[in-house]
Amino acid sequence: MSADTALCADPNYNFAYIDEQTKRMIRRALLKAVSIPGYQVPFGSREMPLARGWGTGGIQVTAALIGPLDRLKVIDQGADDTTNAVAIRSFFSRVTGVETTQKVAEATIIQTRHRIPERPLTEDQILVYQVPQPEPLRKLEPSEVETRNMHAWEEYGLMQVRLYEDIARFGHVATTYSYPVMVNDRYVASPTPIPKFDNPKMNMMPALQLFGAGREKRIYAIPPYTKVRSLDFDDHPFTVQSWTQPCTLCGARDSYLDEVIVDDSGGRIFVCSDTDHCEGRRELGHVGPAEDSERST
Amino acid sequence: MNAPFQPGRGFRDPVLGPQVVFRAVLQAMSRPGRPTTLQPQGVSGPSVAPATALAILLALCDYETPVWLDEEWRGSALRPWLAFHCGAPMAREPNEAAFGILRAASGPAGLARFAQCDARYPDRSTTLLALCDDFESGPRLSVEGPGVQSREMIAPAGLPEEFLRDATDNAALFPRGVDVLLVAHDRIIGLPRTSRLTLAGENA
Numbered sequence: 371m372s373a374d375t376a377l378c379a380d381p382n383y384n385f386a387y388i389d390e391q392t393k394r395m396i397r398r399a400l401l402k403a404v405s406i407p408g409y410q411v412p413f414g415s416r417e418m419p420l421a422r423g424w425g426t427g428g429i430q431v432t433a434a435l436i437g438p439l440d441r442l443k444v445i446d447q448g449a450d451d452t453t454n455a456v457a458i459r460s461f462f463s464r465v466t467g468v469e470t471t472q473k474v475a476e477a478t479i480i481q482t483r484h485r486i487p488e489r490p491l492t493e494d495q496i497l498v499y500q501v502p503q504p505e506p507l508r509k510l511e512p513s514e515v516e517t518r519n520m521h522a523w524e525e526y527g528l529m530q531v532r533l534y535e536d537i538a539r540f541g542h543v544a545t546t547y548s549y550p551v552m553v554n555d556r557y558v559a560s561p562t563p564i565p566k567f568d569n570p571k572m573n574m575m576p577a578l579q580l581f582g583a584g585r586e587k588r589i590y591a592i593p594p595y596t597k598v599r600s601l602d603f604d605d606h607p608f609t610v611q612s613w614t615q616p617c618t619l620c621g622a623r624d625s626y627l628d629e630v631i632v633d634d635s636g637g638r639i640f641v642c643s644d645t646d647h648c649e650g651r652r653e654l655g656h657v658g659p660a661e662d663s664e665r666s667t
Numbered sequence: 668m669n670a671p672f673q674p675g676r677g678f679r680d681p682v683l684g685p686q687v688v689f690r691a692v693l694q695a696m697s698r699p700g701r702p703t704t705l706q707p708q709g710v711s712g713p714s715v716a717p718a719t720a721l722a723i724l725l726a727l728c729d730y731e732t733p734v735w736l737d738e739e740w741r742g743s744a745l746r747p748w749l750a751f752h753c754g755a756p757m758a759r760e761p762n763e764a765a766f767g768i769l770r771a772a773s774g775p776a777g778l779a780r781f782a783q784c785d786a787r788y789p790d791r792s793t794t795l796l797a798l799c800d801d802f803e804s805g806p807r808l809s810v811e812g813p814g815v816q817s818r819e820m821i822a823p824a825g826l827p828e829e830f831l832r833d834a835t836d837n838a839a840l841f842p843r844g845v846d847v848l849l850v851a852h853d854r855i856i857g858l859p860r861t862s863r864l865t866l867a868g869e870n871a
Binding site for chain 1: 681682683685686687689690692693696697698726727728729731732765785786787789790792794813814815816841842846859860861
């Protein structure tokens, strides 16, 4: 450990806030989670200085992983500058003294709430998801005993029926986020409330994906290069959202767009939800369609 | 055992040492078949076991995790060393163990002896450290499965007898089964239960 790091971290707390006994317990759970891709490992979730349901699972996973050489990025709905991301980033800055970054390319650990960065992740990165509800079957079956049996015996018919009912009622699968995935052809898992736009990025991702649910006390994982398939039907294949217009700020046509209301007379724009992606493109000189047409006139 | 107890040393840094060890183990388990270098971070103990294996046990074990040692090692200085440094109890039976050490000298691998658990709680199975001589001079094995992009080739020497057969049976039990970490000097290779091993021929 370098002396510099020791100096930046708040000396009143253990490095990364939680105690060593708890870290060992979380680390053991993480190793089993990696060995059983998609299976939810129960763990002794601790009180964190943040309300449960606000990312305490992700924080505990990150705290068990992080070391002085890591560079941490925290995103909330794709943005680095929203409340949850700012709070968690400053928490880790204080209790570990590690460097933080807003650039995907520079980060070794990315803790995320509800998005996967647009930029493809590498083998040297770990993506930590904050998970509100780890059990994809919970809305269909309230009993933990039952859902555990369903996972154990691979009985996922109920989930297919749920998707089928969407098709029967709406003509298509109406689920747009938390779209269930099949991990390594065995476990149905929740991808967390990421938009289904991000689901294909999970398949064969070079980075390790870890999921922490603090309130629900579960940890699960998807190892790198693991098959992740979004559930669908042969005649209703899985598709992702698309937009008719590009990002207003950077003109991207390949990213997930958020709708932003800009005035009180119905004016709206669509912008990239991934702020690092959008800023990176603007730095390279990409502009949105409005500015583009101003330039050409 | 009349020799006085030799406590050896624990982690040089009790917080950052285990962190480095854990990250190496996580890296190894999430990329099966790819060797990861792991320095023991100051841990030293009875010379029978490599310091890297001791560091892994120290980083992950505590009073909650029964450790299994073969009969010979149970009577060695390793037992008081583990009790002193991490308070881990000794597992009486292999199937009660959270962690265990396998080595060629104690007979066939017998992976099926260890805790496989039931399909509802497959995370409660044993994690085994299998000590090897090296990763180059043994029979060549190809590793496939989650964490491996196409395939990795390894050639661990000095594995317990019947390890390959047992590992194949173990993989067939998925989601049940034990997870193995090969240790040779300061390098480790993860072989979680999802890894499929096949013999690719003997080394020349």
